[in-house]
Amino acid sequence: MREMIQASFQRTRRRRALWDKVMVGVLLLCAVSVLFILFNILLHLFIKGITALNWNFFTHLPKPVGEKGGGMANAIAGTFILLGLAVCVGVPVGLGAGVYLSEYASDKFAQVVRFVSDVMNGIPSIVYGIFAYIVCVLPMKGFSAFSGGFALGIMMIPMITRTSEQFVRMVPNQLKEAGLALGVPKWRVTLDIVIPSALAGITTGIMVALARVSGETAPLLFTAFGNHYWQHSLTQPIAALPLQVFSYAISPFDDWHRQAWAGAIVLILMVLLINSWAQFYVMRRNRWSAGK
Amino acid sequence: MARQDSSDIIFRRVLAIFPISILVLVAGLFFQLISSSLPSLTKFGASFFVSSVWDPVAENFGALPFIFGTCLTSLVALLLAVPIGVGAAIYLAEYASPQVSKVISILVDLLAAIPSVIYGLWGIFVLVPFMRHSVQPFLGKYFGFLPFFQGPNYGVGFLAASIILAIIIVPFIISVSREVILAVPSVYKESALALGTTRWEAVFNIVLSYGKAGILGAVILALGRAIGETMAVTMIIGNNPTISSSLFSPGYTLASVLANEFAEAAGNMYLSSLIEIGLVLFLVSILVNILARFLIWSVTKGASEATK
Numbered sequence: 083m084r085e086m087i088q089a090s091f092q093r094t095r096r097r098r099a100l101w102d103k104v105m106v107g108v109l110l111l112c113a114v115s116v117l118f119i120l121f122n123i124l125l126h127l128f129i130k131g132i133t134a135l136n137w138n139f140f141t142h143l144p145k146p147v148g149e150k151g152g153g154m155a156n157a158i159a160g161t162f163i164l165l166g167l168a169v170c171v172g173v174p175v176g177l178g179a180g181v182y183l184s185e186y187a188s189d190k191f192a193q194v195v196r197f198v199s200d201v202m203n204g205i206p207s208i209v210y211g212i213f214a215y216i217v218c219v220l221p222m223k224g225f226s227a228f229s230g231g232f233a234l235g236i237m238m239i240p241m242i243t244r245t246s247e248q249f250v251r252m253v254p255n256q257l258k259e260a261g262l263a264l265g266v267p268k269w270r271v272t273l274d275i276v277i278p279s280a281l282a283g284i285t286t287g288i289m290v291a292l293a294r295v296s297g298e299t300a301p302l303l304f305t306a307f308g309n310h311y312w313q314h315s316l317t318q319p320i321a322a323l324p325l326q327v328f329s330y331a332i333s334p335f336d337d338w339h340r341q342a343w344a345g346a347i348v349l350i351l352m353v354l355l356i357n358s359w360a361q362f363y364v365m366r367r368n369r370w371s372a373g374k
Numbered sequence: 375m376a377r378q379d380s381s382d383i384i385f386r387r388v389l390a391i392f393p394i395s396i397l398v399l400v401a402g403l404f405f406q407l408i409s410s411s412l413p414s415l416t417k418f419g420a421s422f423f424v425s426s427v428w429d430p431v432a433e434n435f436g437a438l439p440f441i442f443g444t445c446l447t448s449l450v451a452l453l454l455a456v457p458i459g460v461g462a463a464i465y466l467a468e469y470a471s472p473q474v475s476k477v478i479s480i481l482v483d484l485l486a487a488i489p490s491v492i493y494g495l496w497g498i499f500v501l502v503p504f505m506r507h508s509v510q511p512f513l514g515k516y517f518g519f520l521p522f523f524q525g526p527n528y529g530v531g532f533l534a535a536s537i538i539l540a541i542i543i544v545p546f547i548i549s550v551s552r553e554v555i556l557a558v559p560s561v562y563k564e565s566a567l568a569l570g571t572t573r574w575e576a577v578f579n580i581v582l583s584y585g586k587a588g589i590l591g592a593v594i595l596a597l598g599r600a601i602g603e604t605m606a607v608t609m610i611i612g613n614n615p616t617i618s619s620s621l622f623s624p625g626y627t628l629a630s631v632l633a634n635e636f637a638e639a640a641g642n643m644y645l646s647s648l649i650e651i652g653l654v655l656f657l658v659s660i661l662v663n664i665l666a667r668f669l670i671w672s673v674t675k676g677a678s679e680a681t682k
Contacts, residue, residue: 102572106469112461113470113478116548119541120485123496130499178392186386187393195393197667198400204595204663205656206602208632209403212652215636216406225637239396269385297489300604300629304637324491324605331495332609339499346492353487 131347134340139348144310144326150337154345156312160227160321161352164306165296167231167316168238173288176242180284183243184250185272196247199240210237211301219305227313227320230306234298238291245287249280282363289360293353299324323349404656411650413643422650428615428631430639435647437654439615443625446532447607448600450621451539456593458540459547466548467555468577479549486545494609497538502529502610505537510622525620528612533621535611539603543596550595550670554588555581557674584673591669598662602655604629628655 138153145152179199183192210233218229253276261271277284299322302308307319308329323345330342408415414422418435425436462482466475506529513523558581566576582589612624613634628651639645 098572098575102574105574105578109461109465109469112458113465115458116462116485116544117478117481120481122500123485123488123493126496126500127492175392175395178389179396182389182393186389191393195396198397200667201660201663202396202400204598204602205403205659206604206629208602208604208629209407209652209656209659212632212636212649213403213406216410216649217402236399239399243393243396267379267382269379269382272385293487297491299489299491300633303633307637324489327495328491328605328609331491331498342495343499346495349489350492353489354484357487 127343127347127350130340130343134344135347136344139341139344143312144341147335147338152341154321154323154326154341154348156309157321157323157326157345158348160306160309160313161296161323163227163313163316163320164231164234164302164322165292167228168234168295169288169292171232171235172238172242172291176239176288176291177246177284179239179243180246180248181250181272181277183247185268185276192247196244199243202240203244206300207237207298208300208303211303211305214301214305222317224317225305225307225319227306227316227318230302230320230322231316233301233305234295237295237298237301238288241291241294242287245290246280246284249283249287250276252283253279286360286363289356289363293356293360296356297324297349297353299328323352407649407653407656411646411653414646414650417643418647422647426615426617430635430641430644433641433643435643437628437647437651439617440626440628440631440651441654442617443532443611443615443627444601444629446621446625447536447539447611447627448597450532450536451543451600452593452597454537454540455544455547455596459544459592459596460551460589462544463548463551463555464577464582467552468573468581479552482545482548485541486549490542490603490605491609493538493542494606497534497606497610501538502534505529505534509533514622521619522621525618525622527622528624530610530612531622531624532611532618535607535625535627536621538606538610539600542603542606543600546596546599547592550592551585551589554585554592554670554673557588558584587669588673591666591671591673594662594666594669598659598666601662602629602659604633608633 138151139155140153140158141155142151142153143156144154179195183195187195213236214229214233218232219225222229257275257279258271261275262268266274302322302325306322306325308325309319309321313320327342327345327349330338330345333339414435418425422435422437423441424438425434426438427434427436428439429435462478466478470478506527510523510527510529510533514527517523562580562584563576566580567573571579607627608630611627611630613626613630614624615626615631616623618625632648632651632655636645636648639648
């Protein structure tokens with residue numbers, strides 16, 4: 083009787099131990115399959131992108147259908163112009179709101195704004211495109227660089243608000259109090275002590291937001307619209323790298339497909355560069371606070 | 375306390391413009407979407423959501439095929455991404471060494487940073503041919519008795535779009551569920567292990583059941599992203615308003631009809647119907663976000679109280 087119980091106990095234990103081992107394998111497989119897809123995407127991107135990339139890509143305008151060669155010089159410039167416009171919209175509002183929430187706002191008001199920004203972050207980017215279309219494109223009677231920058235800028239606002247608030251909050255109280263003790267009004271303390279102390283973190287937040295919107299295509303489809311030539315005015319349609327990648331990828335021409343891959347690799351390198359620049363700021367900040 | 379200068383009061387008021395402008399912006403977004411879709415809202419009413427006629431010439435619009443496409447692709451994407459994402463998150467949080475876990479987390483963040491137009495490009499030239507030559511013939515041959523895997527095999531369609539969506543949302547599921555799992559107080563797990571459970575039993579019965587609300591939050595957040603995802607889906611779903619039980623069939627989604635038709639929409643009713651689709655996306659994404667944040671907050675709040 084006792085042996086039977088012991089044998090059955092052993093059996094259960096072996097089964098449970100086996101199940102435990104199997105599940106480790108299954109979980110590992112999940113992690114590995116995600117990494118496999120990532121490497122597959124990066125591999126294709128690099129192989130097809132690098133082989134299609136040449137100097138003309140950065141210096142020439144797109145060629146008409148049928149002619150080989152050409153580049154995306156105008157789209158690269160256009161992306162920078164759009165990002166510049168987006169920064170003009172997103173940074174003042176985001177930074178101002180972040181500083182206000184951390185330094186002045188009542189708890190209740192801060193909670194409401196934080197919640198609304200989180201919700202804003204989850205709104206699909208194409209909806210911001212529609213909004214920019216209604217408030218910019220329709221009144222101005224035409225697609226424009228300005229409306230594209232506006233759409234990207236609004237998308238940056240909630241991200242910048244959240245990160246700047248977080249970093250401004252981390253400025254030590256002693257620093258502020260030292261300023262106030264000298265009889266400096268609070269607004270000078272905020273501008274001259276608090277913001278400079280939090281600047282590295284704030285810059286990181288801005289960079290991360292910039293990296294996120296730099297690859298956005300959907301909000302530009304019916305605002306910036308795209309352009310095959312150089313753009314001379316902010317009230318004209320403007321080319322952008324993600325838009326160009328999209329329209330070349332869905333075209334039926336092999337040469338344009340190659341250009342799309344080249345555009346994609348430039349785009350991803352740009353996103354990664356901005357992201358790692360942001361990481362660099364974080365690292366410098368950490369070293370600073372660790373040294374203290 | 376700061377000295378209350380008049381300059382201080384002015385600064386405070388000027389600065390208050392910015393957070394208020396965020397609230398005004400969201401309210402304005404909502405108001406503009408409603409007022410611009412008013413013609414379509416009043417003309418079609420509820421039939422907009424049940425009719426599958428999309429006829430710009432006759433100005434008769436119904437969004438059912440798009441709603442169907444969005445729901446179908448998002449759900450299939452969740453079915454694929456949730457087990458893999460949660461599994462990978464458990465592995466990172468509970469099994470992998472800290473160094474490995476850190477490296478993999480950085481790579482997962484990299485996956486999340488890839489713009490969706492690049493996913494679409496990869497989808498067109500790598501995933502779709504692979505679907506056409508390998509996956510779909512295989513599914514058709516061995517699982518063809520199911521209604522999901524029947525019909526002509528184009529490569530593009532619901533299944534390809536669902537897979538690309540799953541790839542796009544998996545990094546979110548991993549990073550949020552990893553955070554949730556790490557927030558579970560380790561005392562609970564250790565008590566289970568001390569009672570003689572295996573590691574998997576402790577993870578499955580204790581950690582997962584403690585964090586399930588948070589993981590559900592992560593899944594709903596991912597659902598919100600899948601619903602709003604535009605470019606990658608537009609590039610490989612086939613853009614054909616069909617309602618079909620077959621995943622091989624080409625389809626259309628709410629976001630991709632906006633991407634394809636908005637810039638060319640001529641006529642007020644056409645534009646207004648498209649904006650109504652935007653309004654639907656806006657409202658659904660807000661609801662989904664509120665729900666998800668509430669769930670995640672309920673878990674992480676409990677964890678921070680337990681460690682106090």
